[in-house]
Amino acid sequence: MNYFELPLEQWTNTFVDDWFLPTFGNAFDSIGSVLNAFVDLVTDVLLFIPPELFTLLLVILSWRVGGKGLAVFTFLGMLFIGSVDIWEESMHTLSIVIVSTFVSLLVGIPVGILSAMNNRVQSVVRPTLDFMQTLPSFVYLIPAVLLFGLGGVSAVIATFIFAAPPAVRMTNLGIRHVPKEVIEASKAFGSTSKQLLFKVQLPLAVPSIMAGVNQTIMLSLSMAVIASMIGAPGLGATVLQAISRVNIGLGLVGGLGIVVLAIILDRITQGIGQGQNNKS
């Protein structure tokens, strides 16, 4: 099938090395340093809090949003993480998850709102999201490293690309699913578009947006693990280490740690989303 030669690989490399990096390198450096400071700050805070206190706070939160069962599970889970001595790694993973979720929502929710309000925006956003979600996640890692170097920042960027789409989609969906008559009522009484958005559409979209937040967190967690391949510290690094040494025990420890974190984060965010549902 090689009828004509398409040197896509070569073109891309030339484009990036000769034009993109020299032109935007500084901009990316400053984005990188901001993100880096953010990740460091969150990591420092998480590691500064004594594990006992952290566990207590998390158990209280679980109790309030998910009930007794979740609180017990959270306590046992954190006890497990401490006991197999992966507390520090877990906090590193958690800080990458927190920062990339924050960035994903910061970008994703406004984009979701825009694409719900405007079909033209949506027609651009949708294929972009499809592209972001279907491109194998490993492929992001290369440009991330290229632009931001090895470490936590690249992990955050790659995670952001992977985890932002559900936030956009679910925000868009939530707003578009507000019943037509409710919108008409709001307009008929003389709402401005801003009032319509903030007093009617967004409050009614909250359950859907919370489902998006939950998805974003879950995807962040899975990507934060993969991102250990580009030097992100945390539980992923533990697993990677276990693979390279064929250390099955270490692999199990790291793997279970990820599972525990995932379940706790999932149940807590779902609990918050359901609380919103019940209110309306």
Add this chain to the structure above:
Amino acid sequence: MSKIKVSELTKIFGPNPKQSLERLNKGSSKDEILADTGNTVGVNQASFDVKAGEFFVIMGLSGSGKSTLIRLVNRLIEPTSGHVYIDDEDITNMNKNELIEARRKKLGMVFQNFGLFPHRNVVGNVAYGLEIQGVEKQEREQKAQKAIEDVGLKGYESSFPNELSGGMQQRVGLARALANDTDILLMDEAFSALDPLIRKDMQDELLKLQKKLGKTVLFITHDLDEALKLGDRIAIMKDGQIVQIGSSEEILENPANEYVSNFVKDVDRSKVLDAEQVMRRPEVLTTYKGGPRTAIKKMEDVGASSIFVVDRDDHFQGLLTIDDAIRAYKEEIPMEKVLNQDVHTTTPTTPLNDLIGVAADTKYPIVVLDEEQKLLGIISRVSILSGLVLGKEKDEVTN
């Protein structure tokens, strides 16, 4: 001055409305335009006037364009051509801010499926219109409270819509429109989603409220009975066009075309007509002052053997028969003592239907009284039966 004036209002849905509009003006039909251009004519050159305080009903089957028409009035749907004047101001030429202002101050709206805000409680829903105008919390909640009491929902202020029945939800919808204190209420099939008994209650209450508050109402329905019951005037729509405008009697008596006459031929007159429409002014009345002697004289003059007695302010006192009048005269007892109070009374809005049975077992006419017990008219068995057959005899009542 008309409160709402709609002139030549047209809405064409589809990819190329302007071109279809030209064809429509040249006389092409809705079906031709749909076949040739794929554009749907929603409303076709509708014109009507609604006077201040009038209850104006637009009646049509589904697909007749009535819901589109009401949305053109407050521009929830943008008209393709034509004008809508509210208090002589052209809504169709307003910019965004003027339109928002007009919606806030002049046009309240009630929706078929209520359109309540599920995340707000009853007060939050009712106060919404005031909230977005920036009215202080205390003031808007006070006004909301009043509207809630007007529609009979006191005690449910902090309930959420999903905790209320359909009828109660629509009361919230009505209160929300009332709280803004606009002169005009737009009601899009407001009662169509309710079951028949609750619907009847709501109709009665709406009529009362409208009378009390003096609102101008533009009401959409697909139910002819509802239209005849509520409307001072009714516009009948078909295929986006208004085919007839008139009072219920005019529409029943003189249908403009076959479509309308097919519509009205099954109407049960006994449900449409009410006491007020068949009653007549009693031929004789006497005041208290006159005494039995005057009464006897008056009965003699009109050749009747009984007479209805009212006081100076028209308050109904009772029925005086000739025998009792003579007895009072002879025995010199006061006339109040001999009045026969055992007569059937009714209200002007009672449907004829409910009076047929009563009329059958009373020998005196039924007396129609208003809320203050003033005598408005009487209904004999004859007038009930003739009303059923011939329609109403309102002319006699107007003096």
